[in-house]
Amino acid sequence: MAVHDWRTWRDYDKIDNDVVIRIKNLKVWTPEEKPWWRRKPTKCKTLILNNISGCLRRNEFTAIIGPSGAGKTTFLVSLAGKCTLPSEGSVTLGSRNVRECAGAVEIVPQHEAFMNGLSVIEHLVFMTEIKIGSCRDLRNRTMLDSLMEEFQLRAHRDTPIGALSGGEKRLLSLATTLLSDPQILICDEPTTGLDSYNALLVIGVLKKLSAAGRVVICSVHQPSCDLFKEFTSVLLMAEGRLLFHGAKDECMDAFESIDLHCPINYNPAEFYIRAVSNSNTNIQKLVEISENRLQIDRTSPIRPDPVYSCSKTVQRNWFKQVYLLLWRQSLSLKRNARNHLIQLFVSVIITSLVLTVSYVGASGTTQSGVQDIRGFLWLITSEVAFGVSYSALYAFEYEITLFKREVGMYTCSAYFVSRFMSFIPRCILWPIALVSVSTLAVELPNHVVTAVKFCATLILGAIPSVAYGLGMAALFTSTGIMGDVMPCIDLPLFLMSGAFLRISSLPTWMYPVKYISHFFYAMDAVSNIYWRQIEHIDCPLNETSTCVKDGAAVLMENGYAGDYILQDSLGFLLITVFWCVLGYIGLKREEKKGYAY
Numbered sequence: 001m002a003v004h005d006w007r008t009w010r011d012y013d014k015i016d017n018d019v020v021i022r023i024k025n026l027k028v029w030t031p032e033e034k035p036w037w038r039r040k041p042t043k044c045k046t047l048i049l050n051n052i053s054g055c056l057r058r059n060e061f062t063a064i065i066g067p068s069g070a071g072k073t074t075f076l077v078s079l080a081g082k083c084t085l086p087s088e089g090s091v092t093l094g095s096r097n098v099r100e101c102a103g104a105v106e107i108v109p110q111h112e113a114f115m116n117g118l119s120v121i122e123h124l125v126f127m128t129e130i131k132i133g134s135c136r137d138l139r140n141r142t143m144l145d146s147l148m149e150e151f152q153l154r155a156h157r158d159t160p161i162g163a164l165s166g167g168e169k170r171l172l173s174l175a176t177t178l179l180s181d182p183q184i185l186i187c188d189e190p191t192t193g194l195d196s197y198n199a200l201l202v203i204g205v206l207k208k209l210s211a212a213g214r215v216v217i218c219s220v221h222q223p224s225c226d227l228f229k230e231f232t233s234v235l236l237m238a239e240g241r242l243l244f245h246g247a248k249d250e251c252m253d254a255f256e257s258i259d260l261h262c263p264i265n266y267n268p269a270e271f272y273i274r275a276v277s278n279s280n281t282n283i284q285k286l287v288e289i290s291e292n293r294l295q296i297d298r299t300s301p302i303r304p305d306p307v308y309s310c311s312k313t314v315q316r317n318w319f320k321q322v323y324l325l326l327w328r329q330s331l332s333l334k335r336n337a338r339n340h341l342i343q344l345f346v347s348v349i350i351t352s353l354v355l356t357v358s359y360v361g362a363s364g365t366t367q368s369g370v371q372d373i374r375g376f377l378w379l380i381t382s383e384v385a386f387g388v389s390y391s392a393l394y395a396f397e398y399e400i401t402l403f404k405r406e407v408g409m410y411t412c413s414a415y416f417v418s419r420f421m422s423f424i425p426r427c428i429l430w431p432i433a434l435v436s437v438s439t440l441a442v443e444l445p446n447h448v449v450t451a452v453k454f455c456a457t458l459i460l461g462a463i464p465s466v467a468y469g470l471g472m473a474a475l476f477t478s479t480g481i482m483g484d485v486m487p488c489i490d491l492p493l494f495l496m497s498g499a500f501l502r503i504s505s506l507p508t509w510m511y512p513v514k515y516i517s518h519f520f521y522a523m524d525a526v527s528n529i530y531w532r533q534i535e536h537i538d539c540p541l542n543e544t545s546t547c548v549k550d551g552a553a554v555l556m557e558n559g560y561a562g563d564y565i566l567q568d569s570l571g572f573l574l575i576t577v578f579w580c581v582l583g584y585i586g587l588k589r590e591e592k593k594g595y596a597y
């Protein structure tokens with residue numbers, strides 16, 4: 001098995017065993033909980049990492065072990081510079097803070113986040129394209145091929161990720177991380193969920209990477225003897241403290257020096273973990289030993305800087321990012337095409353059939369027909385607006401973890417724009433299907449032309465509806481309450497449509513709300529299209545109430561504008577921009593919250 005022989009730290013073959021990462025008095029804590037309206041909390045509630053100091057060296061292949069809740073994950077995430085909890089102390093690469101060395105350090109989190117609709121090869125091609133550059137580049141293609149070979153992913157090349165086993169997903173996650181050839185690789189429980197063969201396969205690849213000059217550090221949950229012996233050093237943690245860090249033999253010596261002897265044929269990793277679980281005395285003694293050893297580390301040479309600032313990751317230009325993200329969305333959409341078609345059939349065709357049956361023969365040329373047509377126009381408008389905006393509402397809920405894991409690969413705006421554009425086919429298909437079927441039995445003047453105009457208007461109206469749904473989704477993603485908030489905002493917006501009350505009868509202070517209502521502009525446009533063609537409405541001789549004489553009178557009664565084309569087009573555009581800006585702000589806020597682990 002060839003392991004990345006094109007990736008060596010050739011600059012450093014003269015210095016051996018020198019320090020790469022230095023950790024100085026690292027403390028991480030959970031903040032005191034305060035009501036959301038109070039100032040940002042600063043006090044410490046629970047100390048997760050307690051004054052950890054140490055260093056990691058070149059060629060070191062370290063296993064982090066310790067009881068559950070020891071702080072292993074928090075330590076690894078801090079090493080990668082991605083910890084979002086309040087902290088003190090420093091983690092440095094050379095003389096630079098690890099947070100400034102993007103690309104030099106990569107973390108493989110414990111729980112994978114993928115777009116499950118993609119196949120293995122599609123996912124790897126996307127990641128290659130977005131992280132390191134074009135797949136047409138021979139070097140990038142070789143890298144991709146070699147990783148597929150190393151992690152035995154060839155057999156699953158075309159398998160959808162959702163159908164992979166937990167272990168196979170783990171291998172894919174590792175392969176994805178290694179695409180950018182990080183110099184420091186941090187893995188949180190890379191063997192969890194793998195059978196012993198695959199666990200050894202993964203550890204074997206990681207070991208070779210460390211032998212080639214990288215720093216590889218992994219937390220391992222209860223490693224077997226076979227697995228444990230592959231590591232060159234061990235880092236033992238308990239209760240947020242570093243109890244030991246060094247070669248495996250030295251660890252055994254340290255335990256023996258405090259009179260703790262590992263029985264013959266007993267798994268040493270298990271012995272260490274047991275010895276420090278719930279034993280303050282042992283923890284205290286080991287902390288003292290660890291502090292003495294630290295004095296030696298402090299005198300070790302530090303690597304010069306330049307190597308850490310270099311990274312093989314590239315930032316693709318904004319349009320390329322949008323294109324690649326759209327391509328990924330479209331693949332996922334294609335794989336779920338059957339579900340989308342069923343959804344189209346159930347939600348649109350059946351609804352349209354119900355409408356056409358209910359409004360059979362309806363015409364706006366009679367007094368009783370005026371009300372029917374008003375209802376019909378409202379129903380086709382609202383079906384499209386609601387259908388499209390609610391389908392966008394959950395766009396981020398399932399993808400937010402993926403988005404937060406991929407921070408740095410593409411910009412927030414590129415992601416938002418691509419997500420927005422991925423709804424465009426729906427904005428076109430839904431209105432066409434709805435209008436074509438629902439108008440079948442309704443009497444429209446110039447039937448085909450009017451139906452086409454309805455389609456065009458509803459397509460344009462669907463775009464601000466998507467922006468509205470995405471805006472709400474991005475603003476309330478983290479709270480998960482968008483489904484509860486949206487109906488409350490819908491109410492004033494659809495009241496402004498003019499379908500339920502005359503806009504002219506609104507209190508003056510409510511008047512401006514209509515300008516941010518996509519329901520209003522859509523209803524205004526379809527009503528104008530229809531009623532402007534009705535030149536006469538019959539008024540029976542025995543009619544007691546006042547008759548509406550023509551379509552213009554109906555428009556006047558509802559308060560719909562004169563120059564509707566300009567007003568409604570501008571309205572659609574402004575509302576789309578308004579909700580997109582709000583959605584972008586919401587997504588940016590999520591991005592700022594940091595890495596999801």
Ligand SMILES: Nc1ncnc2c1ncn2[C@@H]1O[C@H](COP(=O)(O)OP(=O)(O)OP(=O)(O)O)[C@@H](O)[C@H]1O
Nearest residue numbers: 030048066067068069070071072073074075085221
């Ligand atoms: N964001 C957080 N908010 C509150 N507590 C947290 C947070 N992150 C971690 N903790 C707490 O810090 C402690 C250490 O967590 P961490 O996940 O780092 O431990 P671990 O050693 O990786 O555990 P395990 O082996 O079970 O995965 C745990 O008690 C955990 O509940």
